[in-house]
Amino acid sequence: MCGSGGVGKTTLSAALALRLAEEGRRVLVLTIDPARRLADALGTGDLDNEPRRVPTERGELRALMLDSKATFDDLVRRHSPSPEVCERILTNHYYRFVSERLPGVHEYMAMERLLSLALNDEADVIVLDTPPTRHALDFLAAPDRMAGLMDESVMRWLVLPATASGWRMLEMGSDVLAGVLKRLLGPTTIADIAEFFSGFQTLWGGFRERSIAVRALLRSPTTQFVLVTAPAPGARAEAIAFLEVLQRDGMPFSGFFINRCAPPAPPDLAWPKPPEHRSTGEWERVRSEVAATLDRRRALTAAQDRAVEDLLAHAPSGSQAWRIPDQPTDVHDLPSLRRLGVALDTSGAIAALRRNG
Numbered sequence: 001m002c003g004s005g006g007v008g009k010t011t012l013s014a015a016l017a018l019r020l021a022e023e024g025r026r027v028l029v030l031t032i033d034p035a036r037r038l039a040d041a042l043g044t045g046d047l048d049n050e051p052r053r054v055p056t057e058r059g060e061l062r063a064l065m066l067d068s069k070a071t072f073d074d075l076v077r078r079h080s081p082s083p084e085v086c087e088r089i090l091t092n093h094y095y096r097f098v099s100e101r102l103p104g105v106h107e108y109m110a111m112e113r114l115l116s117l118a119l120n121d122e123a124d125v126i127v128l129d130t131p132p133t134r135h136a137l138d139f140l141a142a143p144d145r146m147a148g149l150m151d152e153s154v155m156r157w158l159v160l161p162a163t164a165s166g167w168r169m170l171e172m173g174s175d176v177l178a179g180v181l182k183r184l185l186g187p188t189t190i191a192d193i194a195e196f197f198s199g200f201q202t203l204w205g206g207f208r209e210r211s212i213a214v215r216a217l218l219r220s221p222t223t224q225f226v227l228v229t230a231p232a233p234g235a236r237a238e239a240i241a242f243l244e245v246l247q248r249d250g251m252p253f254s255g256f257f258i259n260r261c262a263p264p265a266p267p268d269l270a271w272p273k274p275p276e277h278r279s280t281g282e283w284e285r286v287r288s289e290v291a292a293t294l295d296r297r298r299a300l301t302a303a304q305d306r307a308v309e310d311l312l313a314h315a316p317s318g319s320q321a322w323r324i325p326d327q328p329t330d331v332h333d334l335p336s337l338r339r340l341g342v343a344l345d346t347s348g349a350i351a352a353l354r355r356n357g
């Protein structure tokens with residue numbers, strides 16, 4: 001589930017997951033940034049990287065929230081050749097920088113977490129929420145970038161000179177370099193970096209293999225991408241730009257959730273005669289106010305129709321757009337998520353997603 005900031009990705013991911021679970025599937029929702037009240041509703045309030053059961057009326061729903069540092073630590077623990085190497089990596093200053101602050105690491109760990117759930121969890125469906133568009137693009141590119149970084153030739157270049165003592169000499173020879181490093185990486189020294197790479201080289205192959213597996217998973221026919229957008233032109237333009245990236249990368253696209261749509265305008269009323277206690281003039285004023293409101297509603301519906309046509313004109317043939325109504329209240333608890341799930345069903349989205357996957 002992708003889209004620009006604030007359009008409703010997290011909310012719709014949760015509503016879709018809840019609906020699918022209460023229809024009888026085993027569902028897992030991996031969310032990136034639920035608003036506090038939504039996290040509480042889902043039971044992910046304490047920001048856990050492990051799936052937690054959500055108290056549904058029927059079926060099985062579990063939710064987890066990505067903790068990229070915990071995911072990285074876990075990978076190091078699982079794949080280190082020995083407890084000593086593992087300890088050396090986990091306590092290394094440069095590793096701390098890499099696992100917490102290296103640009104793109106969050107997106108990459110989301111992919112690692114997704115892969116491990118896809119391979120090891122017994123869920124029938126995994127719903128993945130994503131960060132806003134700009135970051136989501138990073139997140140699509142992350143496995144490719146990581147595969148490039150994990151390329152052995154790059155690795156060899158990094159480790160090569162690098163008996164730790166070689167790097168240390170470099171460090172001693174350059175106060176300037178050490179100063180720059182300190183500013184960029186906090187307490188990290190060149191020796192830390194050398195040590196990190198020498199410990200980490202045993203894990204490299206595994207990272208590379210998994211990044212290739214993630215790329216295959218994202219493009220597999222069991223994966224479906226849904227773009228969340230709004231009828232407003234700005235959100236639409238971002239959705240179209242995002243769609244181009246999906247298509248260029250060969251990702252399987254199912255359709256758009258056009259969120260927060262106004263309900264369709266009611267049909268014309270046969271205007272009754274004025275009641276006895278109202279003057280004709282007064283009654284005419286009420287009638288024209290109601291007519292103006294209806295006109296505004298119709299104009300809104302027509303603009304939404306044009307927005308849908310515009311989106312579909314940019315999408316591959318066979319793509320669909322589902323209109324999700326704006327809810328009267330904020331969506332932050334299970335009953336309101338359930339109502340939104342019903343709206344997703346009524347829009348035809350759930351049947352279509354089921355047919356595709």
Ligand SMILES: Nc1ncnc2c1ncn2[C@@H]1O[C@H](COP(=O)(O)OP(=O)(O)OP(=O)(O)O)[C@@H](O)[C@H]1O
Nearest residue numbers: 005006007008009010011132260325326327330331
């Ligand atoms: N159909 C809807 N009707 C009413 N309110 C909605 C609807 N969809 C989402 N919202 C509200 O919009 C707000 C933003 O939603 P949400 O956090 O899901 O967006 P997001 O796309 O995940 O944002 P971000 O890009 O910051 O991750 C929330 O307060 C949510 O309750």
Ligand SMILES: [Mg+2]
Nearest residue numbers: 009010033130
């Ligand atoms: Mg969100």
